Amino acid sequence: xxxxxxxxxxxxxxxxxxxxxxxxxxxxxxxxxxxxxxxxxxxxxxxxxxxxxxxxxxxxxxxxxxxxxxxxxxxxxxxxxxxxxxxxxxxxxxxxxxxxxxxxxxxxxxxxxxxxxxxxxxxxxxxxxxxxxxxxxxxxxxxxxxxxxxxxxxxxxxxxxxxxxxxxxxxxxxxxxxxxxxxxxxxxxxxxxxxxxxxxxxxxxxxxxxxxxxxxxxxxxxxxxxx
Amino acid sequence: xxxxxxxxxxxxxxxxxxxxxxxxxxxxxxxxxxxxxxxxxxxxxxxxxxxxxxxxxxxxxxxxxxxxxxxxxxxxxxxxxxxxxxxxxxxxxxxxxxxxxxxxxxxxxxxxxxxxxxxxxxxxxxxxxxxxxxxxxxxxxxxxxxxxxxxxxxxxxxxxxxxxxxxxxxxxxxxxxxxxxxxxxxxxxxxxxxxxxxxxxxxxxxxxxxxxxxxxxxxxxxxxxxx
Amino acid sequence: xxxxxxxxxxxxxxxxxxxxxxxxxxxxxxxxxxxxxxxxxxxxxxxxxxxxxxxxxxxxxxxxxxxxxxxxxxxxxxxxxxxxxxxxxxxxxxxxxxxxxxxxxxxxxxxxxxxxxxxxxxxxxxxxxxxxxxxxxxxxxxxxxxxxxxxxxxxxxxxxxxxxxxxxxxxxxxxxxxxxxxxxxxxxxxxxxxxxxxxxxxxxxxxxxxxxxxxxxxxxxxxxxxx
Amino acid sequence: xxxxxxxxxxxxxxxxxxxxxxxxxxxxxxxxxxxxxxxxxxxxxxxxxxxxxxxxxxxxxxxxxxxxxxxxxxxxxxxxxxxxxxxxxxxxxxxxxxxxxxxxxxxxxxxxxxxxxxxxxxxxxxxxxxxxxxxxxxxxxxxxxxxxxxxxxxxxxxxxxxxxxxxxxxxxxxxxxxxxxxxxxxxxxxxxxxxxxxxxxxxxxxxxxxxxxxxxxxxxxxxxxxx
DNA sequence: CATGAATGAGTCTTCATTCAT
DNA sequence: CATGAATGAAGACTCATTCAT
Numbered sequence: 001x002x003x004x005x006x007x008x009x010x011x012x013x014x015x016x017x018x019x020x021x022x023x024x025x026x027x028x029x030x031x032x033x034x035x036x037x038x039x040x041x042x043x044x045x046x047x048x049x050x051x052x053x054x055x056x057x058x059x060x061x062x063x064x065x066x067x068x069x070x071x072x073x074x075x076x077x078x079x080x081x082x083x084x085x086x087x088x089x090x091x092x093x094x095x096x097x098x099x100x101x102x103x104x105x106x107x108x109x110x111x112x113x114x115x116x117x118x119x120x121x122x123x124x125x126x127x128x129x130x131x132x133x134x135x136x137x138x139x140x141x142x143x144x145x146x147x148x149x150x151x152x153x154x155x156x157x158x159x160x161x162x163x164x165x166x167x168x169x170x171x172x173x174x175x176x177x178x179x180x181x182x183x184x185x186x187x188x189x190x191x192x193x194x195x196x197x198x199x200x201x202x203x204x205x206x207x208x209x210x211x212x213x214x215x216x217x218x219x220x221x222x223x224x225x226x227x
Numbered sequence: 228x229x230x231x232x233x234x235x236x237x238x239x240x241x242x243x244x245x246x247x248x249x250x251x252x253x254x255x256x257x258x259x260x261x262x263x264x265x266x267x268x269x270x271x272x273x274x275x276x277x278x279x280x281x282x283x284x285x286x287x288x289x290x291x292x293x294x295x296x297x298x299x300x301x302x303x304x305x306x307x308x309x310x311x312x313x314x315x316x317x318x319x320x321x322x323x324x325x326x327x328x329x330x331x332x333x334x335x336x337x338x339x340x341x342x343x344x345x346x347x348x349x350x351x352x353x354x355x356x357x358x359x360x361x362x363x364x365x366x367x368x369x370x371x372x373x374x375x376x377x378x379x380x381x382x383x384x385x386x387x388x389x390x391x392x393x394x395x396x397x398x399x400x401x402x403x404x405x406x407x408x409x410x411x412x413x414x415x416x417x418x419x420x421x422x423x424x425x426x427x428x429x430x431x432x433x434x435x436x437x438x439x440x441x442x443x444x445x446x447x448x449x450x451x452x453x454x
Numbered sequence: 455x456x457x458x459x460x461x462x463x464x465x466x467x468x469x470x471x472x473x474x475x476x477x478x479x480x481x482x483x484x485x486x487x488x489x490x491x492x493x494x495x496x497x498x499x500x501x502x503x504x505x506x507x508x509x510x511x512x513x514x515x516x517x518x519x520x521x522x523x524x525x526x527x528x529x530x531x532x533x534x535x536x537x538x539x540x541x542x543x544x545x546x547x548x549x550x551x552x553x554x555x556x557x558x559x560x561x562x563x564x565x566x567x568x569x570x571x572x573x574x575x576x577x578x579x580x581x582x583x584x585x586x587x588x589x590x591x592x593x594x595x596x597x598x599x600x601x602x603x604x605x606x607x608x609x610x611x612x613x614x615x616x617x618x619x620x621x622x623x624x625x626x627x628x629x630x631x632x633x634x635x636x637x638x639x640x641x642x643x644x645x646x647x648x649x650x651x652x653x654x655x656x657x658x659x660x661x662x663x664x665x666x667x668x669x670x671x672x673x674x675x676x677x678x679x680x681x
Numbered sequence: 682x683x684x685x686x687x688x689x690x691x692x693x694x695x696x697x698x699x700x701x702x703x704x705x706x707x708x709x710x711x712x713x714x715x716x717x718x719x720x721x722x723x724x725x726x727x728x729x730x731x732x733x734x735x736x737x738x739x740x741x742x743x744x745x746x747x748x749x750x751x752x753x754x755x756x757x758x759x760x761x762x763x764x765x766x767x768x769x770x771x772x773x774x775x776x777x778x779x780x781x782x783x784x785x786x787x788x789x790x791x792x793x794x795x796x797x798x799x800x801x802x803x804x805x806x807x808x809x810x811x812x813x814x815x816x817x818x819x820x821x822x823x824x825x826x827x828x829x830x831x832x833x834x835x836x837x838x839x840x841x842x843x844x845x846x847x848x849x850x851x852x853x854x855x856x857x858x859x860x861x862x863x864x865x866x867x868x869x870x871x872x873x874x875x876x877x878x879x880x881x882x883x884x885x886x887x888x889x890x891x892x893x894x895x896x897x898x899x900x901x902x903x904x905x906x907x908x
Numbered sequence: 909c910a911t912g913a914a915t916g917a918g919t920c921t922t923c924a925t926t927c928a929t
Numbered sequence: 930c931a932t933g934a935a936t937g938a939a940g941a942c943t944c945a946t947t948c949a950t
Contacts, residue, residue: 033262035263038944038945040945048910049910049911051910051911051946051947052911054945055909055910151436153432154427158423162423165423165432168395168400169392169395169396169399173392175395176387176388176391196383196388196392197392200389201392201432202433203430203431204429204431205393206316206429208381265918265920266919266920275936276936277937277938278937287920471931489714494924502931503932505932508925509931513924514923605888606887608887608888609888611881612877616881616886618854621853622852625849626848626849627842630842630845646839647839650842651846654882655846658883659843659846659882660771660833660834660835661833663832664832664833720940729915730916732914732915732916732943733914
């Protein structure tokens with residue numbers, strides 16, 4: 001109990017424990033979901049006494065809100081930064097994807113929680129979830145609104161829906177990763193996946209050769225119809 | 228509700244009760260999620276005695292599995308049919324989207340349960356969920372494998388990842404609907420959304436004009452790079 | 455439903471069904487005990503509709519009381535008859551044993567229920583059980599009171615306690631049978647067991663030779679001490 | 682209840698609670714039987730919160746298994762010791778009776794549970810019960826096997842059946858006590874009952890005088906017939 | 909700070925009993 | 930008589946939260 005309190009006064013302890021619990025909560029949360037995540041599990045996972053969880057977190061909801069916010073705020077901040085950094089639609093979309101895939105590379109567990117659990121579950125903090133998810137969508141949607149104004153976006157597309165679709169593709173791209181490898185993700189595969197997500201979103205999955213032929217043979221390009 | 232009140236005083240009771248309970252379970256499940264869905268709620272929603280739920284379903288888990296399977300099997304069957312009907316990539320992708328959006332039009336609640344709750348929650352039947360989701364992906368992936376062989380798919384894209392991305396876009400397209408209107412969905416909006424999902428997936432969201440200009444001004448088309 | 459109602463009016467049905475249910479109840483009761491015996495089990499065992507049990511028996515308790523009484527009254531009647539028939543202690547004790555073992559030979563299941571379950575369980579009809587058991591004891595005790603008056607019983611023994619002890623030996627003799635063979639009891643073994651129960655109860659298990667030697671070598675007979 | 686109130690304000694809490702619950706379970710179990718024993722009753726009896734029962738025992742079954750084992754193991758141990766101590770059949774039989782009656786004197790409730798409830802109920806741990814009961818019988822049977830070899834037992838008696846009969850007599854002897862006085866047992870009555878159980882088992886209940894006369898008058902002794 | 913025993917309200921599940929057909 | 934769907938009260942079990950040490 002007092003072994004490590006020597007050389008630095010007694011500093012590292014406070015924050016450590018709380019962080020340990022938070023990490024444990026992410027772990028359990030990722031595996032069992034919100035309702036299935038019991039305080040006892042978190043305490044066991046963190047190798048911490050049952051009651052200690054209640055020292056650092058008022059109750060279960062606050063704990064899971066913390067799990068959520070801890071990851072989400074960083075994520076949203078990075079997202080805004082990526083959007084601000086980029087000039088063109090391509091840069092911005094790429095930047096958003098970069099943030100998401102990088103977050104996944106750093107901590108797949110946390111991403112699973114944020115993306116798969118928290119952002120969906122109707123039980124997680126009611127308003128918070130909705131707000132959180134909508135916040136992301138709003139950030140993305142702005143990118144597409146700008147792109148539409150700048151003529152970069154197909155004029156017949158709804159920017160807000162674009163935000164949903166892009167985010168859906170991103171999420172599923174990550175899900176594909178999550179379902180594939182259970183351990184450390186392969187950096188090469190990650191990079192390739194990210195590229196495909198971005199490019200297919202911007203330019204579609206169709207082979208331009210094939211699309212060109214098809215167009216020549218009578219059927220006008222779908223895109224051209226709306227030009 | 229009024230179909231059977233025609234010819235008698237209290238007809239058509241028997242088989243209906245189970246269906247009534249199932250429908251009520253979908254309702255509650257859609258609103259509160261798996262763990263938050265209490266048997267008491269389902270019974271109340273179905274206007275049925277508590278114990279009757281257990282007359283028709285062994286336990287809570289089986290009830291929710293039934294909710295899941297009931298919808299999922301229809302969905303998978305329709306999906307396979309749509310894939311079989313279509314010849315080109317465009318037709319098939321359009322067919323898949325059609326099935327999803329039509330299912331949503333028919334019963335937004337059920338879709339919400341399938342797409343947002345069951346297919347994600349780790350608590351719902353463990354393996355079932357995984358299997359179910361993978362089944363969809365496999366069906367979609369085959370479409371893209373075929374398209375790659377036929378030269379319709381960009382040769383540098385992974386067909387399996389395409390399946391994930393398309394399904395992600397579809398799901399988020401529906402989520403956008405679900406988050407927008409809580410009541411009856413607007414048919415026009417649905418049709419437009421479906422079109423955007425399909426076209427953006429096949430041809431991308433970029434304005435071809437802009438992309439063309441960009442390409443002329445020095446940056447080679449991303450797609451062209453891989454031709 | 456009407457196939458067999460032809461040739462005898464419709465006679466055998468009523469009593470049959472009730473008896474079938476009663477027999478099924480004995481079966482289930484013997485296996486699972488009072489509280490573990492569910493109406494559903496009885497109905498299934500009797501191959502009869504759930505609700506029919508309630509046609510013939512007001513409720514579970516009455517059903518099990520019937521199981522109890524059906525066997526018990528016959529048993530008590532036979533017991534009284536055996537006691538009345540016998541003149542000497544030996545005859546009467548032998549008669550009681552005969553009744554018990556014969557009942558066991560006829561229907562081991564029913565005996566198991568009566569002896570092992572009903573006569574003990576505090577839940578079976580409260581007073582009934584106590585009364586029933588005490589009735590047996592009273593009948594037996596009278597035998598020993600008579601024997602004491604007639605000088606046949608050791609004068610230092612309490613007649614009532616003798617009744618308990620004899621009944622305990624009998625019951626355990628039957629239990630030995632019940633635990634040994636699960637199917638049909640072997641008549642020879644039954645007869646031998648009965649003889650041993652009666653003789654050991656009347657004359658003890660000690661080898662008279664050994665007891666005689668022991669007495670000669672200084673220790674006076676236990677029995678003689680009280681003569 | 683008053684032993685520990687000496688030196689402080691609220692001492693000796695820890696390990697006691699489990700024992701308190703166990704004792705309460707014995708109490709309720711003894712009165713209501715296995716199935717009739719509700720956790721709520723046990724908690725109330727132990728003056729403990731409902732949930733605490735589940736803190737110490739996994740479930741109802743484990744609790745009642747504990748009740749059973751706690752008493753049974755002590756009992757079996759003492760029984761073995763008594764058998765090992767005795768040399769002659771008389772000593773050993775007397776020793777076994779001593780253990781049983783002493784246990785009853787110490788805690789009639791517990792004996793009731795062990796003897797009357799647990800050892801019979803088919804619901805209590807299935808195999809455990811059977812095994813437990815058979816264990817006792819085996820221990821006793823060995824005593825009679827030895828006695829037969831040593832010539833102390835009547836040569837025409839089956840040792841195993843003797844074990845059953847003796848145990849049956851013992852049990853009913855205790856039952857007689859249990860049915861007679863509900864409160865504290867009278868030491869004198871206990872001693873007398875024990876003596877009668879042992880002596881009647883070894884030498885029979887018949888008055889040797891009467892038996893002797895009967896033999897002289899023509900009917901040969903039953904025992905003599907087999908000598 | 910740290911611990912884990914203690915609490916009890918909330919849920920699931922069972923099953924005796926009723927009742928419409 | 931016969932059937933089995935329908936009812937709901939009773940009881941086992943879980944787990945978030947509190948609290949004494």
